[in-house]
Amino acid sequence: MKTTMLLAALTALFMALGYTLGGSGGAVIALLAAAGMNLFTFWNADKIVLRMHDAREVDAQSAPEFYGLVRELAQRAGLPMPRVYIIDQDAPNAFATGRNPENAAVAATTGLLAILSREEVAGVMAHELGHVKNRDTLIMTMVATIAGAISMLANFGLFFRGDDREGHGNMIASLLAVIVAPFAAMIVQMAISRTREYGADRAGAEISGNPHALASALAKISGRAEMIPNPVAERNPAAAQLYIVPAHVSELFSTHPATEKRIAALQDIAADMGSVAAPPRTAWQSPSALSPTTTSPPSGPKRRSALDPHGR
Known part of the structure; x- marks a missing residue:
C-alpha cells in the first residue's frame, strides 16, 4: 500500500509539473521518451549489470554448494530457478536482476561468501529472491520512467520557459516547479526503493525461515561494505541501489533504509x-559454497565461513 501511495504521489507530481509548464502535449512526449529509455534498460538490465561486474555464471558442477543453496531457496519460494553468478570482488554484497522471475539472475561476491556462514548466505540469497518474487525490478522501472519524465520536463522548462513574458507570477511558479519537482521525485523514488527493501527482507525471512540469519548477515556486511572499496559502485554510483546494502552513501540520500x-x-x-x-556456530560448517568436494570435519572450535570450510 505504501508503494502504491508513493507511486500515486509521483504520478501526481508529474501531472502537476506538466500542467504548470503549459499543457499536456509536452508532458506526454516526455513520458513517452522516458518510457522508451527505461523499457530498453528493463529488457537489457541483467546483461548490462552482470557485464558491469564481470560476473561469472556458475552451475551445479562449478559451485555445487552455492548453486544448490539457491535452488533450494527458489523451490521454497515457488520461483523458477534463476541464473546464478559469482563476482570476484572483496566487497561483500549481493544483488538480483532480470525483468521477471522467468528471466532472473542472482549474484554474490566472493567477499560475501568468505565471511558468512551457510545460514547467513541463505538469508542473503533469500532476500534477493524476495526481490524477484515481489517483481521489484518491474516496480522500480515504473518509478524510473515517471521520475525520468519529470526530469525531462524540468529540463524543457529551463530551456523553453526562461523568457516567458506572460507574467512574473507564472515565471516564478515555473522556476519553482523546475527546481523543486526533480528533487521531490528523487526523494519519492528513494522512499519507494526503501519500501521495497523492507519487503524483500520480509520475503527473505519467510523464504529462508530464519530472520535472525539475515539480520546477522546484514550486521556483518554493512560495516565491511563501507570500508572495502567497490570499484563498480565508484565508477557507476547508480549501481549502489542494486546491492543488499549500499556503499559510501549517507542515510539521507540512500536508496536503502538504515x-x-x-x-x-x-x-x-x-x-x-x-x-x-x-x-x-563454532562447529564445522557445511562445505564451501564454491568447493566441489567435501571432507570430514576438522577439529577445533574455529568458526568457518561459507567459502572456507577448512579454516585456511
Missing part, C-alpha cells in the same frame, strides 16, 4: 514467526 532499522524489523518478524535466535 541497517539498524532493517535488523530491528527482522527481529520483529522473527518474534511474529516464533523464531528463536540460533547460538553462534
